[in-house]
Amino acid sequence: MNASPLAAEPFPAPQPRTEDGRTLLVKVFGKDRPGITAGLFATLAGFGVEVVDIEQVVTRGRITLCALVSAPVARGAEGDLRVVVHRWAEEQKLQAEIISGIGDNRPRREGRSHVTVLGHPLTASAVAALTARITAADGNIDRVFRLAKYPVTAVELAVSGVATDLLRAELAQEAATQRVDVAVVAAGLERRAKRLIVMDVDSTLIQDEVIELFAAHAGCEAKVAEVTAAAMRGELDFAESLRARVALLAGLDASVTEKVRAEVRFTPGARTLIRTLQRLGFQVAVVSGGFTQVTDHLVEQLGLDFAAANTLEVVDGKFTGRVVGEIVDRAGKARWLERFAEQAKVPLEQTVAIGDGANDLDMLNAAGLGVAFNAKPVVREAADTAVNVPFLDTVLYLLGITREEVEAADVAEVLDGPAAG
Numbered sequence: 142m143n144a145s146p147l148a149a150e151p152f153p154a155p156q157p158r159t160e161d162g163r164t165l166l167v168k169v170f171g172k173d174r175p176g177i178t179a180g181l182f183a184t185l186a187g188f189g190v191e192v193v194d195i196e197q198v199v200t201r202g203r204i205t206l207c208a209l210v211s212a213p214v215a216r217g218a219e220g221d222l223r224v225v226v227h228r229w230a231e232e233q234k235l236q237a238e239i240i241s242g243i244g245d246n247r248p249r250r251e252g253r254s255h256v257t258v259l260g261h262p263l264t265a266s267a268v269a270a271l272t273a274r275i276t277a278a279d280g281n282i283d284r285v286f287r288l289a290k291y292p293v294t295a296v297e298l299a300v301s302g303v304a305t306d307l308l309r310a311e312l313a314q315e316a317a318t319q320r321v322d323v324a325v326v327a328a329g330l331e332r333r334a335k336r337l338i339v340m341d342v343d344s345t346l347i348q349d350e351v352i353e354l355f356a357a358h359a360g361c362e363a364k365v366a367e368v369t370a371a372a373m374r375g376e377l378d379f380a381e382s383l384r385a386r387v388a389l390l391a392g393l394d395a396s397v398t399e400k401v402r403a404e405v406r407f408t409p410g411a412r413t414l415i416r417t418l419q420r421l422g423f424q425v426a427v428v429s430g431g432f433t434q435v436t437d438h439l440v441e442q443l444g445l446d447f448a449a450a451n452t453l454e455v456v457d458g459k460f461t462g463r464v465v466g467e468i469v470d471r472a473g474k475a476r477w478l479e480r481f482a483e484q485a486k487v488p489l490e491q492t493v494a495i496g497d498g499a500n501d502l503d504m505l506n507a508a509g510l511g512v513a514f515n516a517k518p519v520v521r522e523a524a525d526t527a528v529n530v531p532f533l534d535t536v537l538y539l540l541g542i543t544r545e546e547v548e549a550a551d552v553a554e555v556l557d558g559p560a561a562g
Contacts, residue, residue, distance in 0.1 A: 162244045163212035164193055165219070167226060171235035173204035181206060184229045188213040188222050193245055198286075212241070252280075253328035254305045256298040256312065257538050260321045261530050263294040267319035271312060278303045278311045289544035292410070292532045297541065299328065309525075324526035324539045326510060335509065335540060337487040338418055339478050341496035342429035342436060342450070344373075345514050346533070348406040351431035352386050355453075355460075358397045361389045375499030375519050379430060379470040384463075387453065391462025395455045398434045405435060410534030415443050417537055417547050424485045428477045430469055430500055447484065449477040475503035495536060496520070512536055 169181060178197065185208065194209040212219055223239050230237035256275070260267060275282060280303035288295040300308060309325035316323035343350045356365035365386045372382040415425055426447035429436050436450040451469050454461040467473065474496075482489050494501070494508035497516040505511030505524045513524035514533065521527040528535055537547060 164242050164244060165190075165210055165212050165222070166240040166242060167208045167210060168206070168238045168240070169226075169230050169233075169235045170205045171203065171230075171233070173199050173202050177204055177233065177235070178206060180229065180233065181208065181226075184226055185210055185222070187225070188218055190222075209245070251301070252304045252308075253299070253301045254303075254308050255324075255326050255328055255541065256300050256308070257288065257295060257324040257326075258298070258316075258321055259293045259295050259323075259528065259530055259535055259538065261293045263296070263321060264319070267321045270315050270319050271321075271323065272298075274311050274315050275300055275303070275308070278308055280308060287543075288538045288541075289535075291544070293530050293535055295535065295538040295544075297538070322526075322528050322530060322535075324512075324528070326526065326539065335493050336422065336491050337424045337426065337482055337485045338493045338495065338536075339426045339428055339447075339481055339504065339508065340494075341474075341498070341501050341504075341514075342427050342439070343431050344497045345495055346408060346411050346427060346439070348408050349404070351401065351405070351429075351435050352390075354401045354404050355390055355393065355397065355432075356386070358400065359390050359393045365389060372500065373498035374517055379500045380468050383430065383451065383468065383470070387460075387464055388462040390453070390460045393460045395434075395453075395458050395460055402435060402438045405439075408531070408533045410532040412443070413534040413547065414536055415445075417534070417542065417550060419444065420550050421542075424481075424487070426477075426481045428469060428474045428481075428504065430474075430498075432464075447481045449473075449480075471500040471503050474501060475507045478504050478507055493536075493540075495533075510539070512539065 167181070167185065169177070182192075190210040190213055192208065192210055196207045198205045213222055226239060227237050258268070258271060272282060275298070280300045282298050283301055284299040286297055288297050305325055305327040312323045312325060340346050350366070350369050353362055353366050353369060356362040368377070368382050368386050371377045372379050418425055424446040425443075427436055427439060427445060427450075428448070429450040431450050433450045433452045436448045439445065440448045449469055451464045452466055454463045454465045469477065478492065478494060479489065482492050489507060490509040492508045493510045493512065494504045495512045495514050496505055497514050497520060499517060499519055502520060502523055505513065505520070510526070511524045513520045513527040514536070515529055515531065516524065516527060526539060528539075534547070
């Protein structure tokens with residue numbers, strides 16, 4: 142006669158699964174405190190069950206813990222398990238629910254994507270509208286978790302059952318309506334394999350347009366700004382507009398470069414983005430339609446790996462109103478992305494490009510992931526994803542990096558000192 146598991150010694154040897162593959166979903170929920178997870182599994186261990194799956198979420202001090210385990214094989218053991226688990230939960234002032242079933246969770250359907258939603262704020266109506274769109278596209282939300290609570294609220298949804306491109310198209314319009322940012326990227330190892338990030342500089346890494354800073358010292362800022370805006374909207378050929386703007390700087394003393402460097406303002410989150418990426422082993426590059434007179438300084442400040450930009454010609458200490466060498470325009474930015482990837486020994490599909498203007502489009506399309514950052518409409522529509530909040534480090538969330546991970550790394554560096562290199 143088999144002994145009842147109620148009287149058995151704790152932690153018996155695991156028992157073979159039932160022939161019919163029966164499993165039990167054991168769910169407990171209530172006020173969180175240390176030891177709940179250990180206590181539940183110590184209770185289950187007395188029945189020799191196998192763990193099939195575990196999910197645990199803690200929200201504002203309330204825990205929901207789910208354990209999918211094999212059903213015990215001894216006669217009457219399942220009933221005993223239910224009694225013991227409910228008794229343990231009652232002692233812990235928790236609620237318990239146990240549901241019988243067959244086998245493991247259903248496998249996720251084909252067509253898997255990560256959907257990152259950024260809100261400032263993130264409203265219930267926005268979540269309702271976006272999730273309804275996913276359902277209408279025949280998608281299933283398999284998992285949801287929070288990536289960050291500030292400076293924006295960022296949540297990630299694991300979605301299956303619908304192709305990534307179709308899902309991206311479905312959610313893009315709704316995101317604009319709800320005034321939130323939604324990034325949809327294919328699930329898989331490729332997302333975690335990104336190893337080179339190439340950024341535009343003006344109005345992306347920094348808040349300024351460098352040529353306008355130079356123009357302010359030359360007394361022609363308004364005229365230059367007008368041409369710059371038209372070029373960024375794609376209304377003018379970039380190379381032609383660059384030459385026209387640079388010509389207005391003819392005769393300006395080149396010593397003004399130091400003043401311009403001091404006037405440059407980083408985009409909020411720029412340093413955090415770069416610092417975090419470097420800790421993760423990314424190589425970071427900038428490619429700019431601006432000027433090496435400024436980007437060279439940024440490389441020194443931020444410890445960047447690669448940089449490319451135009452160079453203002455200087456003769457006798459004054460700008461001539463011309464640029465020298467290869468012009469970094471729309472096509473040039475894509476070429477530099479490819480060169481950087483080759484030098485970094487990183488396939489293009491493992492690169493990320495970030496930009497805001499029409500001259501960034503080729504680069505965004507060439508990269509494995511193109512991110513339009515506070516971009517013009519034509520760029521938002523063409524890029525893989527768009528971010529419209531004024532914090533550059535939100536790009537980290539598109540890579541699945543949480544705010545908690547960023548902060549933990551910052552604390553570790555303060556305690557241990559900066560990493561070598």
